[in-house]
């Protein structure tokens with residue numbers, strides 16, 4: 656199995672919108688990313704898809720103001736750089752349906768992979784509930800609901816292969832898929848947006864901003880991740896850590 660970490664540009668916003676901090680003017684670079692897993696049995700598995708190609712017109716003014724996107728790299732271009740085309744992807748997993756993770760699904764509209772996109776059941780229900788009740792938050796309905804998309808849902812944990820396990824977390828959103836991957840170099844745990852950065856993980860800083868419910872959910876989930884880290888001697892990959900993704904992606 657081979658992992659490729661893909662850098663898909665960045666959001667640049669007030670740090671407080673992501674992670675609780677004292678200085679309200681401090682800014683943070685929040686990278687957008689995806690992971691391609693070349694798996695001997697499962698084929699090419701893609702975890703997350705980045706922003707929508709239509710972000711400028713599709714995202715709300717409030718979203719673009721709070722989370723400006725000064726750099727956009729499409730999932731199509733990022734895959735192209737490492738020699739893959741969109742139709743090479745066999746399985747798409749969406750950690751959750753927020754715009755910066757599900758937005759790039761559009762690129763796959765004409766591919767086979769669009770017919771069985773993996774997401775958690777709780778996430779799919781929550782996304783529709785929010786957009787249909789006028790409280791969309793970071794969900795953009797047209798980005799995850801368009802002709803041809805068909806979702807396959809999971810709940811709890813799901814072993815896609817003996818070395819690739821998905822687990823549903825209940826933090827950041829009600830059902831966010833994390834991933835445990837066993838490689839020859841060791842185990843990698845991908846948290847997705849339940850933990851944004853290494854700083855948040857190490858100093859146990861809860862999320863800020865309006866999207867996140869800063870509750871016990873964050874701390875409970877963090878505890879679970881730290882236990883897994885110990886058990887598997889794992890390396891942790893965070894949801895939006897700029898330095899980490901730059902080093903992992905060799906961008």
Ligand SMILES: [Zn+2]
Nearest residue numbers: 751753793848
């Ligand atoms: Zn999110």
